[in-house]
Amino acid sequence: MAISEQQPGPDQAQPEEHGASVRAAARWLVTSYAALAALLVAGIQLKDVASVTPDxxxxxxxxxxxxxxxxxxxVIVSASRVLIAPALTWNDLVRRETSEMTRRPATPAEILDETPPKQDPLLAELKWFTQIQPVQFTSPRDLREKLSAARADLDSNPSDGLREQVxxxxxxxxxxxxxxxAWQSRQLYEKLITLLKRSSTVIAVCILIxxxxxxxxEQPPKVTKPFPVTIYVQGSKAAITAAKLDAACARQELKGWAVNGxxxxxxxxxxxxxxxxxxxxxxxxxLGIAVPIKAK
Incomplete structure (x- = not known):
């Protein structure tokens, strides 16, 4: 009988916050990121879009x-995966171990045993973790088998020693x-950090664009009050006619005042x-050019 069928409590992830510090850091990062993004967006004047003329x-x-x-x-979706990550169960660990054991060589080098097979990173960490446990086991599958055997012995021959072993x-x-x-939370957190760096760059570039x-x-400055100018009439006859200017003013240097426009x-x-x-x-x-002059 599977472990989870006999006593699901110890074999499933308990409600305590696994990777609590990782998720707290992720929550802080996302909050800071959202606040910074809000400040940047607040500085954008969306009303300016209406004045953009080229399509x-x-x-x-x-x-x-x-x-x-x-x-x-x-970023928000990725953060939700860190903050609300589904808990791994014992069956998940055994399934990963089974998948690794039954994995077929993917390359000719692996077929010829020239390169060692790539180990599941989670199982590699658990293999190290088993070495510091008070009971000896080599893998999740091995621990499940030993626990099932210890429970069977306890059912058939109850004793304090077997209870302690179970x-x-x-x-x-x-x-x-x-x-x-905790390993899963760290992996999601590292992905979130990488995504934050990339998305921050993308958002900053988008804001600049x-x-x-x-x-x-750009609008040229307006004439707000009259000032003296010298007008050099150098335009063609058509330009002079369009300005309703007398033909005698062609090629003339005229004195006057700028009053508007x-x-x-x-x-x-x-x-x-x-x-x-x-x-x-x-x-x-x-028509020509108007050059401001210093008033006397």
Missing amino acids: WQLATALLAVLVALLATST LQYEQAAQACLQQAN FLWASRPP DINAPEVVTEPKGACPASRFTVSEE
Whole structure:
């Protein structure tokens, strides 16, 4: 009869927190990670996305947000596996041992016995752990067989010595389960740490891409108050006509004031010069250039 059928208590993982320190560290890391991510997200101005005009730039910003959310979700799922890891049972240990014993060689080198077979890391740790136990056993299967035999002897010939022996085997079985579950928690924790490093890099890159892609188009400074300028009218006849400027103003250097518009293309009011009358027009790139001058 299997161990779990005779006395399931000692052979199954007890409700005590195996790997409690590992899970506490994982919980702290995830909490800190979530707080940092919240601070970073809070600094992102989502309203800036509405002002993004090129379609490819808008798509890039939205894709960066989506990838960052997926990376965050992956971390949360991985953390849940550490915080709510299913407990290993005695049957799990025996199943791993059976799988290792029946594993077939996977490579020609293993077939020729040139390389030793790869051992299950959990079973390798338990093999070391058995050496510090008060009772002698070589593997989970061996311990189960010895415990079953000791229980059978106790049923047929009750004695204090056999009870003590059964108790020692049960305590060794419980210790093995606790060690196995602590090992499992450590493995999940190490995977979580690796995932945190990678996802943090991904999220940081996504935030930088989002900030770059969602930045609003640069606007030239506005003319807030009139200032004197010199206007060099160098545009073509078509540009002069479009600005509703007199033809006599072509190739002229005019004095005037910038009164409105952008600094790069201000709306100016000019003084008359020769046949060029006083005018009000916008100095576009096609028309010419307006250079600020120091007021007297």
